[in-house]
Amino acid sequence: MSxxxxxxxxxxxxxxxxxxxxLTVATLIDLFVLVSDDQNxxxxxxxxxxxxxxxxxxxxxxxxxxxxxxxxxERVTLKTRATSYNRxxxxxxxxxxxxxxxxxxxxxxxxxxxxxATRKIATIPAELMAxxxxxxxxxxxxxxRPQRLDTTKTQVTKPYRxxxxxxxxxxxxxxxHYFDWLFDTLSADFLRTHRPVDVQIRFxxxxxYGHEVISAAVQADATTxxxxxxxxxxxxxxxxxSWQAR
Amino acid sequence: MSxxxxxxxxxxxxxxxxxxxxLTVATLIDLFVLVSDDQNxxxxxxxxxxxxxxxxxxxxxxxxxxxxxxxxxERVTLKTRATSYNRxxxxxxxxxxxxxxxxxxxxxxxxxxxxxATRKIATIPAELMAxxxxxxxxxxxxxxRPQRLDTTKTQVTKPYRxxxxxxxxxxxxxxxHYFDWLFDTLSADFLRTHRPVDVQIRFxxxxxYGHEVISAAVQADATTxxxxxxxxxxxxxxxxxSWQAR
Numbered sequence: 363m364s365x366x367x368x369x370x371x372x373x374x375x376x377x378x379x380x381x382x383x384x385l386t387v388a389t390l391i392d393l394f395v396l397v398s399d400d401q402n403x404x405x406x407x408x409x410x411x412x413x414x415x416x417x418x419x420x421x422x423x424x425x426x427x428x429x430x431x432x433x434x435x436e437r438v439t440l441k442t443r444a445t446s447y448n449r450x451x452x453x454x455x456x457x458x459x460x461x462x463x464x465x466x467x468x469x470x471x472x473x474x475x476x477x478x479a480t481r482k483i484a485t486i487p488a489e490l491m492a493x494x495x496x497x498x499x500x501x502x503x504x505x506x507r508p509q510r511l512d513t514t515k516t517q518v519t520k521p522y523r524x525x526x527x528x529x530x531x532x533x534x535x536x537x538x539h540y541f542d543w544l545f546d547t548l549s550a551d552f553l554r555t556h557r558p559v560d561v562q563i564r565f566x567x568x569x570x571y572g573h574e575v576i577s578a579a580v581q582a583d584a585t586t587x588x589x590x591x592x593x594x595x596x597x598x599x600x601x602x603x604s605w606q607a608r
Numbered sequence: 609m610s611x612x613x614x615x616x617x618x619x620x621x622x623x624x625x626x627x628x629x630x631l632t633v634a635t636l637i638d639l640f641v642l643v644s645d646d647q648n649x650x651x652x653x654x655x656x657x658x659x660x661x662x663x664x665x666x667x668x669x670x671x672x673x674x675x676x677x678x679x680x681x682e683r684v685t686l687k688t689r690a691t692s693y694n695r696x697x698x699x700x701x702x703x704x705x706x707x708x709x710x711x712x713x714x715x716x717x718x719x720x721x722x723x724x725a726t727r728k729i730a731t732i733p734a735e736l737m738a739x740x741x742x743x744x745x746x747x748x749x750x751x752x753r754p755q756r757l758d759t760t761k762t763q764v765t766k767p768y769r770x771x772x773x774x775x776x777x778x779x780x781x782x783x784x785h786y787f788d789w790l791f792d793t794l795s796a797d798f799l800r801t802h803r804p805v806d807v808q809i810r811f812x813x814x815x816x817y818g819h820e821v822i823s824a825a826v827q828a829d830a831t832t833x834x835x836x837x838x839x840x841x842x843x844x845x846x847x848x849x850s851w852q853a854r
Contacts, residue, residue, distance in 0.1 A: 376645060376777055377638040377784065383777040392623040399622060434777060523766075525792045526799055531622055531629040531680060538623065546771045550817060553772055571796060 365496045368401035369441040374432045380553070382608070384431040387558060388541040391424070394456040394469060395537070397440035405493035409532075415487045417475035419452075421537060425505045426469045426561040437461050444494035446502060449485055450474060453502045472505055508562045508602040511580050511588050519578045520547045524571050535569050540599055544589045547579040552605075556585075560604035569598045611742045614647035615687040620678045626799070628854070630677040633804060634787040637670070640702040640715060641783070643686035651739035655778075661733045663721040665698075667783060671751045672715045672807040683707050690740035692748060695731055696720060699748045718751055754808045754848040757826050757834050765824045766793045770817050781815050786845055790835045793825040798851075802831075806850035815844045 378389040402408070412418065432438050441457040456469040477484040491498075511517065522543045530536040540563070545553065569575055573593045580588045582602075589601040624635040648654070658664065678684050687703040697718055704713040723730040737744075757763065768789045776782040786809070791799065815821055819839050826834045828848075835847040 375642055377642070377782060379777055380773055381775045381777060381779060386773055388773065396621055396623070520769075525788060526794075526796050527626055527632055527634065527788050527792060529627045531625055531627060533627060536623060542771060542773050546773060548772075550772050 365443045365445050365494055366401075366405070367441060367443045368397060368404060369439050370397055370400055372438050372440055374434055374436045374438065376434050379434045381550075382554060383433045384557070385433070386541070387426070387431075387545065387561060388538040390426070390431070390458065390467060391538040391541060392536070393440050393458070394442065394471075397442045397456070398444075398454065401442055401444075401494075407490070407493060412490065413478075415490060416478055417484050417487065417490070418478065418532065419473050420476045421471055421473050421565060422451075423472040423505045423564045424469055424561070425471070426467055426558075428467045428557070428559050428561070429464070430466050431557065432458070432460065432466055438466065444491070444496040446497040446499045447486060447491055448499055448502055450483060451502050452486060452491070452496065470503065470505060472502070506562050506602075508564050508600045509582070509588050510600065511578060511590050512582050515580045515582065517578045517580055518547050519576050522546075522575050522577060524569055524573045524575065526571060529571050535571075537565065540565075540591060540601075543575060543577040543591060544579070544599075544601055544603075547577045547589070548587060555608055556605040557608050558603050559606045561601065562603075563599060563601040565599050567593070567596050567598045569593055611689045611691050611740055612647075612651075613687060613689045614643060614650060615685050616643055616646055618684050618686055620680055620682045620684065622680050625680045627796075628800060629679045630803070631679070632787070633672070633677075633791065633807060634784040636672070636677070636704065636713060637784040637787060638782070639686050639704070640688065640717075643688045643702070644690075644700065647688055647690075647740075653736070653739060658736065659724075661736060662724055663730050663733065663736070664724065664778065665719050666722045667717055667719050667811060668697075669718040669751045669810045670715055670807070671717070672713055672804075674713045674803070674805050674807070675710070676712050677803065678704070678706065678712055684712065690737070690742040692743040692745045693732060693737055694745055694748055696729060697748050698732060698737070698742065716749065716751060718748070752808050752848075754810050754846045755828070755834050756846065757824060757836050758828050761826045761828065763824045763826055764793050765822050768792075768821050768823060770815055770819045770821065772817065775817050781817075783811065786811075786837060786847075789821060789823040789837060790825070790845075790847055790849075793823045793835070794833060801854055802851040803854050804849050805852045807847065808849075809845060809847040811845050813839070813842050813844045815839055 439459040452473045458467040578590045591599040685705040702715040824836045837845040
């Protein structure tokens with residue numbers, strides 16, 4: 363029995379797009395989390411029920427493969443599936459589909475459950491997975507691990523203070539904001555003339571309201587950038603992004 | 609003949625809300641501009657047609673009266689009407705309606721057309737107003753003018769760098785971001801325990817990518833805050849906000 367898929371329609375609007383009129387990666391992540399949330403609700407897994415099991419879902423890795431980002435006015439379909447899981451990790455897939463059914467973005471991700479009591483990773487409660495018909499497996503697909511920053515290359519760094527409105531209704535920094543911090547270190551010129559085709563990100567430690575994060579970027583080669591977000595000496599996230607000239 | 613109203617449905621989702629689960633004022637402004645844009649398109653006033661007249665619409669003032677901000681999952685209706693105009697100014701109204709039809713937020717606003725050639729305010733082209741059945745009047749309603757900062761009171765200031773992703777498809781800073789800068793200067797404690805009931809904002813000068821803006825706030829009394837956004841010595845915007853304990 364394979365995992366249940368869930369889809370919903372969405373129209374791309376101006377405030378979800380950047381200067382070039384294309385959907386931002388930050389909003390893409392917002393939309394992917396939205397379609398998972400909506401699947402949770404459809405299957406009766408309301409936020410307070412999950413909370414009632416003493417845990418919360420936390421994403422540790424995303425891998426996005428982007429054929430093209432949709433533009434303002436485009437009607438797309440968001441699709442997700444909680445494909446498989448083991449004792450500690452759940453594997454979830456995402457699709458952003460064009461009106462004609464073409465896959466514009468494929469994303470996969472690894473999630474863990476964090477115990478509210480211990481703030482540590484907990485065994486995934488069986489009740490949490492049951493409604494998704496997710497397959498219990500020994501070994502999950504491995505997502506590519508972002509590269510560490512190449513320290514022989516020039517780093518560009520910019521500081522960002524975590525703002526009140528970066529915090530979501532769960533009391534955590536909405537992960538989508540990491541992408542604004544990551545990409546904003548690159549020059550406007552580079553961002554105007556390139557589009558991301560592959561994004562690998564790994565979240566290592568939580569950032570909190572009031573923290574100052576330092577976002578560092580290295581141009582590894584003409585079409586690859588490496589990124590790191592730190593709070594003090596602690597790495598909060600690392601990412602590797604492949605780009606193509608527009 | 610009164611001006612044509614335009615409405616569209618919207619569902620409030622998690623990334624449009626703050627920690628308390630309520631719609632942010634920044635996203636409220638995004639939604640109000642969205643419903644105007646959608647009315648423009650319905651009436652055949654596409655962005656490139658407006659651009660073809662050598663002008664662009666620029667908002668100079670908003671006045672928002674908030675009964676309550678909707679929460680995540682709530683289904684609302686966005687409504688707008690280009691009510692009236694004179695030679696230089698257009699008056700537009702907005703409503704955010706609850707599912708039962710109650711007005712949650714009423715907003716009115718003043719817009720001007722800016723000439724691309726001179727970067728100055730231009731006479732509003734008649735072709736631009738025709739489709740809205742907007743009433744041509746001598747005198748437009750006057751929106752309350754936000755107070756200047758009370759310099760006898762303590763100012764809290766925070767700096768914000770204008771980021772690449774603050775720029776919209778028109779090449780300008782999306783005005784909604786001003787509200788993040790305005791409100792983020794207030795303490796998380798204050799924001800968690802108060803909700804805005806009246807927001808008056810006046811935009812005086814444009815801010816641009818790479819600018820560092822300084823957002824200053826003064827607690828004028830227990831339920832009123834005064835705000836100012838500056839780039840160097842130039843005032844970009846001033847605002848007065850009335851709050852109620854939640």
